[in-house]
Amino acid sequence: MVPLSYAPPLPPPQSRPNPSPSHKPKPQPCVLLFPAALRTAAAAAAISFSLLAGNAAAVAPVEQPPEICRGQDDGREVEVKAEAVTNEQLVEEAWEVVNEGFLPDAGSRPWSPELWMQRKQDILQGSIKSRSRAHDIITKMLASLGDPYTRFLSSSDFSKMSKYDMTGIGLNLREIPDDNGSLRLVVLGLILDGPAHSAGVRQGDELMSVNGIDVRGKSAFDVSSMLQGPKETFVTIKVKHGNCGPVESMKVQRQMAARTPIFYRLEKRDNENSSVGYIHIKEFNAVAKKDLVSALKRLQNSGASYFVLDLRDNLGGLVQAGIEIAKLFLNKGDTVIYTTGRDRQVQNTIVADSGPLVTTPVMVLVNNRTASASEIVASALHDNCKAVLVGERTFGKGLIQSVFELHDGSGIVVTVGKYVTPNHKDINGDGIEPDYRRLPDLNEARDYLMRCQSKKLN
Structure with missing residues (x-):
């Protein structure tokens, strides 16, 4: 892995000067x-x-x-x-x-x-x-x-991983609690020669503001969305170098812009008076949540009575994007997934931290190529009685990978964790069985969800 350290290497032991009143060693950064x-x-x-x-x-x-x-x-x-x-x-x-x-x-x-x-x-x-x-x-x-x-x-395949860049400027953020329990956003890694790295951001820097907005206490995912924008536009960030270094404001040009994976339309189904908001999510990338929120609001304002979320052939993408999208449909406190891994950072129970954006019934279309982050969304909505699943058994990928850059520009993908559904089902290698093979009508789906909620309460 390529270290991006602040401290210049010390001279060999035999060449280090002895401390004296006239020649004091410089303090280390x-x-x-x-x-x-x-x-x-x-x-x-x-x-x-x-x-x-x-x-x-x-x-x-x-x-x-x-x-x-x-x-x-x-x-x-x-x-x-x-x-x-x-x-x-x-x-x-x-x-x-x-x-x-x-x-x-x-x-x-x-x-x-x-x-x-x-x-x-x-x-x-x-x-x-x-x-x-x-x-x-x-x-x-x-x-x-x-x-x-x-x-x-x-190295060429590793460079393609920039499509999963959460920020558009080539950095990865980690939430680190300070002594008071508040969250600080620290740069965990950078894409070498990416926009942030070229501007002077280094590993270990603390991100303090984006376009003048204080980001301390905000989640890494939300701030990553704030950093996103059209390609070749600029974002102004303020960072503190190291743990106690100088604070610097810099303009960074976005060079990587994620394409929207959200496609939607308002439809009328035969034998139904109500309108349905159809939304197809092709993959889970850095802009998926933001664009889905926009689609849901526009369809609601256009009169959608319920939603069909199409996750067929969606092989996944960013796990965090899938988690954040699932939260849009869940009640506060509902479990999204349980994750586990050797690193304590991977061991977690993830719950929704606010109320749902959508309260109308949801039907989720799945098939045997619905995998990973897509299965996180499908299982979270299904197990919390927010959606019925329609189609085929899903792929069954309950593992989480991380990508690591090696020192020569190549990289490795390593499985670092796994997850189980809110109902404690391990789907890896097994998948999720749908509730229906064909799309039910609205009343049938509504009755199914009411029975699910009643069973959950009992």
Whole structure:
């Protein structure tokens, strides 16, 4: 993983000057200290999403730009050349990501820290002569886990992950509680040479405002939406460098704009006097929630009596986007999903924190290509008696992946967690059975949901 540190390396021990009244060592810059469980993730841009694609091919290494370090005493920028990573170090880097966060239950083969350590020792017994050979070793090492979703990404395939960029400026935010329990938004990772990185944002910086709006206490997802905007437009952000460094305001040009995955229309069904708002969600990306809210409001204002949410052939996307969309339909306190993983950050019970935007009946269309984040939405609405499911059994992907950038610009996808539905059903490999094969009429769907709610109360 590519570290983006503030502290310039100290000289070798034998060359360090002895402290004296006339020659005092410079104070070290303050840095953000992450808990041990987060150190691996903190050194990479980790994005939770769903993947069904195959393995990627290896490519030649990419030369990395020099890192920018800031001294605490005068704020001047000092360039420090990033040390070239060896082939052996690259393999060990990928090994360490798995060692820190891989979910053992995800693989079809036995996994333990001891077995994984032995694997590293066997691999690194000899020298690795080329970068392409290192990539091949990483590919085979990950394949040995028996998890179809944990895999290697070439640098070209890793660059395509920018479609999952939550902000449009190439950074990933993490909510970190301060000493008072309030949330601070800290830069967990960046896309190297992306807009934010080029503007001077670094890992560990705290994001303080967006276009003059204080974002302290807001969720990472909501602030990511605030950062989004049309391609090549500018957003003004204020960041505090490091844990106690200077505050800097900067204009960042958006270079990555997510396309809307929301398509909607108002329809009339045969033998019904009411209108239905039909909404097709192609995938869950950074703008899905914002555009869905707009679609729901426009359809409601146009007279929609109920909604059909089409998740067929939606293979997923950003897990957090799916969670936030599910919350739009749930009552405050309703469970969205239960997640679990080796990292405590993945162990969570996620509930809706406000009331629903929509209270009318919802029918969710699903098929055998409805997967991951789509299944989160479908199960959350179904188990909380907010929607009936119509169509075919879903794909059955209850695992959560994160993407990690390696030091040479390539990356790996690693399964780090799993989830179960609000009714405590593990859908992985099994999927969700629909309530109807064909679309019911409004009265039938309404009766089904009333029976569901009555059963839930009892």
